[in-house]
Amino acid sequence: MVVRLCRVDADPPCGWSPHNFKHFPFAGMTREHTLPPNPARYLPGFDAEHIREIETGTARTPGIRRERTPSKSEYQRGMLQVIGWDLGQDATLSFVECAGGDVARVFHGRPMGIGNLKAASF
Amino acid sequence: MITFESQLANEHRARGFFRELPDPQVATAIIAERYWDDDDQVRMAALQTIVERTNVSAITYPTLGHRDVLQVFLRDGGGEPVFACVLVSGARLRDMLARSSPIVEGFAMQVLSSEHLSVESIRAALQSWIERCFPSLVLPNLVVERWTGPEGISQELLELLLAHPVDQPATLSATDADVVGELHPDPGLAQPPYELAA
Numbered sequence: 001m002v003v004r005l006c007r008v009d010a011d012p013p014c015g016w017s018p019h020n021f022k023h024f025p026f027a028g029m030t031r032e033h034t035l036p037p038n039p040a041r042y043l044p045g046f047d048a049e050h051i052r053e054i055e056t057g058t059a060r061t062p063g064i065r066r067e068r069t070p071s072k073s074e075y076q077r078g079m080l081q082v083i084g085w086d087l088g089q090d091a092t093l094s095f096v097e098c099a100g101g102d103v104a105r106v107f108h109g110r111p112m113g114i115g116n117l118k119a120a121s122f
Numbered sequence: 123m124i125t126f127e128s129q130l131a132n133e134h135r136a137r138g139f140f141r142e143l144p145d146p147q148v149a150t151a152i153i154a155e156r157y158w159d160d161d162d163q164v165r166m167a168a169l170q171t172i173v174e175r176t177n178v179s180a181i182t183y184p185t186l187g188h189r190d191v192l193q194v195f196l197r198d199g200g201g202e203p204v205f206a207c208v209l210v211s212g213a214r215l216r217d218m219l220a221r222s223s224p225i226v227e228g229f230a231m232q233v234l235s236s237e238h239l240s241v242e243s244i245r246a247a248l249q250s251w252i253e254r255c256f257p258s259l260v261l262p263n264l265v266v267e268r269w270t271g272p273e274g275i276s277q278e279l280l281e282l283l284l285a286h287p288v289d290q291p292a293t294l295s296a297t298d299a300d301v302v303g304e305l306h307p308d309p310g311l312a313q314p315p316y317e318l319a320a
Contacts, residue, residue, distance in 0.1 A: 015222050020208050020231040026183040026193045028269045033195065037165040038205040047187050099155070106222070 014059075014098050016052050019108035023084070024051070031088045040086035040110045054083065055109035058094040066122060072099040076112070076122045084111025093119055123219060128153045134229070135254045139215060141223035149224070158229035166229070168204050170259075172196045173252050178262040180248060182209065183269045190214045190239055192268075194248060205230075207255075209247050212237040229255055244268070 018024065025044045034041050042051055058064075058077040066074045075096040084091040091111035095118065098107035112119050124140040126149040138144070138153045158166075172178060178196055181203065185191040190211040195203035208231045210218070215233050218225050227233050232251040236243040245266050252261060 017222060018218075020228070021185050021188065021191050021193075021210075022205075022208060022230050024185050024188070024191075024193075026185045028183045028271065033203055033205070035202075037161070037168050038195075038203070039161060044186055097159075 014105045014107050016056055017106040017108040018048060018051070019110075023110040024048070025084075031085050034085040035088045040084055040091055040112060042084040042111055043082065046083065051109075054079070054094050055096050055107065058096045058109060059098060059107050068097075072097060073107075074098075074122070075109075076119060086111055086113035086116055089113045089115055095119065123216065126150075126153070126224075130154055130157060133257045135257070136229075137227040137233070139219050139223075139225045139227070139233075141219060144224070152224060153226050153228075156226040156228055162229045165205065166255075168198065169196065169206060170256060172198055172204060173256055173259055173262055176262055177265065179265045179267070180206065181267045181269055182244060188214065192239070192244065194251075206248075207232050207251050209234060209244060209251075211239055211243075241266075241268075 022039050023041055025042050025046060029041060029044065046054075058075045061075065061077050064075050064077055066076075068074050075094075075098075077094045077096075079092050079094050082090040082092055083094065091113040093112040093114065093116075094109055095112040096107055096109035098105065114120075124143050126138045126140060126144060126146070127135065128138065128150050129135050130153075134157065136153050136157050138149050140149065144152075173196070180194055180196050182192040182194050185193055185208075191214055192209040194206045194209055196206045198204050207229070210231065211234050215225060232247045232254075234243045234247045235250075245264060248264060248266060249261060252259065
């Protein structure tokens with residue numbers, strides 16, 4: 001089995017994706033907008049550059065990668081502060097997924113709460 | 123910009139936008155890979171229940187820092203908001219493509235047919251999203267509201283009010299009529315706070 005590893009620092013590198021802005025904060029956002037089945041959101045004040053820095057930092061942190069499938073890597077990092085809302089609750093974890101095969105591999109992330117089953121299973 | 127349209131195994135349609143002409147097989151694979159994620163697939167059931175109704179209410183919120191990127195929520199039977207997709211203008215798509223190629227218009231994103239936001243293009247884009255992601259459904263009647271903040275009013279209502287000025291009562295004096303004629307919309311309404319902050 002060939003495991004396609006994430007190549008954040010390789011050439012060509014995996015590129016960061018804003019993931020269609022799906023986890024970006026928006027005007028008028030409340031915790032209710034992050035209740036299931038809605039996506040988690042970064043807090044207002046987290047702009048694209050800040051989000052990219054957080055998610056890139058998570059993907060570059062050594063020793064936290066999990067190979068979910070041969071073509072998908074996942075990373076989870078505790079941020080020691082609230083960075084967003086997930087399931088209507090404060091989210092203190094940064095969760096990143098890198099996927100896309102060999103041709104156009106990208107990574108993107110989201111804030112995650114410790115109560116999220118995905119976080120618990122990590 | 124090269125646009126590549128693909129129909130997935132579930133008959134959903136998706137588009138990929140590329141900076142350079144892709145190999146068709148590679149383009150098809152990328153679009154299928156990025157069409158949706160686990161959360162989108164979970165959310166689809168709730169969304170399908172909503173868009174199966176005859177009348178569907180949607181509200182769009184501007185993304186902070188990107189006012190031409192709208193977050194669309196549909197209201198379920200209990201009035202609770204369910205995230206549908208992100209609408210991006212044509213201008214925003216070009217900006218995204220300049221930074222990273224390809225961009226996939228998957229389940230959680232719809233590109234407007236116009237370069238900039240308008241009431242008509244938002245409604246048309248939402249209809250296109252339903253047709254693309256729920257191909258077997260009859261298109262519902264859509265009521266689309268644009269969020270403008272707790273102190274503002276919806277853009278649609280503002281346009282309606284401005285298009286139909288209040289009739290002047292016959293009992294108005296000449297002085298009162300002059301005052302009415304000089305009325306202007308409250309700038310706070312015409313330019314809601316979020317637009318200033320964006």
